[in-house]
Amino acid sequence: MSRVLVVNADDFGRSHGINDGIALAHDRGIVTSASAMVRWPAAEGAAELAAERPALGVGLHVDLSEWAYRDGEWQLVYEVVPDAAAAVTAEIEAQLSLFEELFERAPTHLDSHQHVHRRDPVRSAMLFVGRELGVPVRACTAGIVYRGGFYGQTAKGEPLPDAIGVGSLIRVLKRLPTGVTEIGCHPGAEPEVESTYALERPRELETLCDPRVRAVIEAEGIELRSFANLPVTGRLEDRASSTNAHSNA
DSSP, rough: OOEEEEEEEETTTEEEHHHHHOOOOHHTTSSSEEETTSSSTTTTHHHHHTOOTTTSSEEEEEEEEEEEETTTEEEEHHHHHHHHSHHHHHHHHHHHHHHHHSSSSSSSSSEEEEGGGGSSHHHHHHHHHHHHHHHBBTTTTTEEEEEEEOOBOOOOOOOOOGGHHHEEEEHHTTTOOOOEEEEEEEESSSSSTOOOOOOOOHHHHHHHHHHHHHHHHHTTTTOOGGGGGGOOOTTTOBBOOSOOSOOOO
């Protein structure tokens, strides 16, 4: 079996700097897919960039809340809806409708900001929508392995620059298993001042566009694809959630 890789950039639509970074990482680098945050002011710009790049798969990055590690504890930055099944389901449906309005198509996949769909009630609601759409849900769909180690901070928000360097990414690529793997990333054309993940975004962009990374992918015979054209069957079988991602990614 071949090794298939989806390189998915989260936070598409959060800001124009992130949008530009994702577009560059697709045009000049190895990003094949993105996940859109449709509630943010730059979401319309993300849709325009995606329309100009038909090979870029775009999914829905469900945005329900954000947490930051400050003063030795996790603190809530914002909450869109209460953590109750009815409210969560309604908000996911609303964000899906807005996605389809903006991008004029259904999402190629589903995931969530800071991976809140790892637990109920979000998990059950996301799996239901994934089955209805016939698309994979990150870390919950059989046949697709998620890797979240390409991330420039520890679980407590401390800098981890080596994790998003060229050498680190090349090591991940050389160790890819057979089958389909998704690598998550967060590139940006400039530091994101309103995000706890700020200076790391341009560093990720630089790494994703480094020709040495592309050379390794070609030498290893890795197939770059988006979620729109995966050679996977049984995509909607639920499986245990992966623990490889950072909790704040």
